[in-house]
Amino acid sequence: MSENHNEAEHVQEENRLIAERRAKLSAIREKRNAFPNHFRREDYADRLQAELGEKDKEELETLDRHASIAGRIMAKRGPFMVLQDMTGRIQVYVDKKQFPEELADEIKTWDIGDIISATGPVHKSGKGDLYVYMKETSLLTKSLRPLPDKFHGLQDQEIRYRQRYVDLIMNESSRRTFSIRSKMISSIRNFLQQRDFVEVETPMMQVIPGGASARPFVTHHNALNMDMYLRIAPELYLKRLVVGGIERVFEINRNFRNEGLSTRHNPEFTMIEFYQAYADYKDMMDLTEAMLRNTAQEVLGTTTINYQGSEYDFAKPFTRLSVFDSVLQYNADITAEQLADMTQATAIAKKLGVDVKGSWGLGKIQIEIFEETVEHKLDQPTFITEYPTEVSPLARRNDDNPFVTDRFEFFVGGRELANGFSELNDSEDQAERFMAQVAEKDGGDDEAMHYDADFIAALEYGLPPTAGEGIGIDRLVMLFTDAPSIRDVLLFPHMRPE
């Protein structure tokens, strides 16, 4: 009994700061519409700074430039309030004596976090900061919850992810990250559109999840009474579109993979995939270099990327190295003969701690050795080429060496950012590769691919010689914004329920 009483009391205590603001809101409700939507702003903080920031005090007073702004109160300093809008911050000067008594009294109740309008001439303070000398003002939205510490901002990582809106209000660096993300996607989109690529949207819900090796999320369609899968990649649909004659095509959208979470993995993540007919994987590498260089220059104004203390030069041509050669280069104790021999390569993999399965061929074992000993060391931008056919079920075999495919992956800072290849457009070869994947699946590999008969049918109509590529947008944004975790570049990263 007394416990319940204490708990109720506590809930009330917890909401004390909110209750005070709620009372202020009630008082306003009694006088007028507390949530007016009549005000139309004409100016933004940063544009006023750009337009007027260089002018001196006297010039501004002569100019008598009137501005009308709106934003959230972020600080109160004597007769000044700092307003923040989507572009930045600017001060307003409040001389309560010039307002009617009722308004002056109300202004006293305005809190940090409230959203107000302000109109008046732009002046400059003794220390050289612009401010709007408030002639008219109105509370537009009362904020009921107190904001975090105005100086330290919001530090708690968990709250920054769970309540991103508070993070965005408080932390300029967070706003910057998502602004860069938006600009990067625009830049990439423009880059491709200028080269005649057509943007499309293909199914997120698929009956056969294809285009990658990963476990899918399963959902259920009630009316059709059938399971469906959230897509793990758009690849097979985009290639169908190339068959259909959209010879340059791309999609920027979400993929879903039912895997663990880490600083580099979120269950849903954004990929761009693009396909170009009458091109091969070397053209894709060239295109990637040009695109990344262009994006860096457009978005960051430089082709030198600083990431977690390392510097990456996107201006010079990226290193190109085969899987096989890279393993030799990064492992002085492994010889070409050993790596090319099934028995010896298996022994090397086992020594590295790889759980070698009986069904694996030499190609899979070489890739395991590559991933164990090379991948994380590929610091400067590097294309790794000639991936074994065994691990590349959708890529075209190399004309001279059918053991490998005309494929590459792209690495920066030890992380895979992109994967591209000349597409397998031989429908009979593709059908055989699907069969091999199905055998893997039956053998217990739940990441192996399904047989997609309609995709084979599409290839039988004829896919022109084509190359395609996927780039992980989130990881690219991490690189460009110096973010250590994928959660920092996702507005609403996946979190366990509290």
Added chain:
RNA sequence: GGGCCGUUAGCUCAGUGGUAGAGCAGUUGGCUUUUAACCAAUUGGUCGAUGGUUCGAAUCCAUCACGGCCCA
């Protein structure tokens, strides 16, 4: 899945076994061209949860939850 670290007021953080603290925010008053505004007073806490050790636990131990970093 494993290891390490964290969780104390709305926020940022102190507090290593003996009456739970500071700054900011809030409240009241003062000041009113400030720059983390200032001055004075003041409110505010199931110390993540549960169990244990102890005369006594925010503090020591165990388990769990959530998060961070590293590894797989």
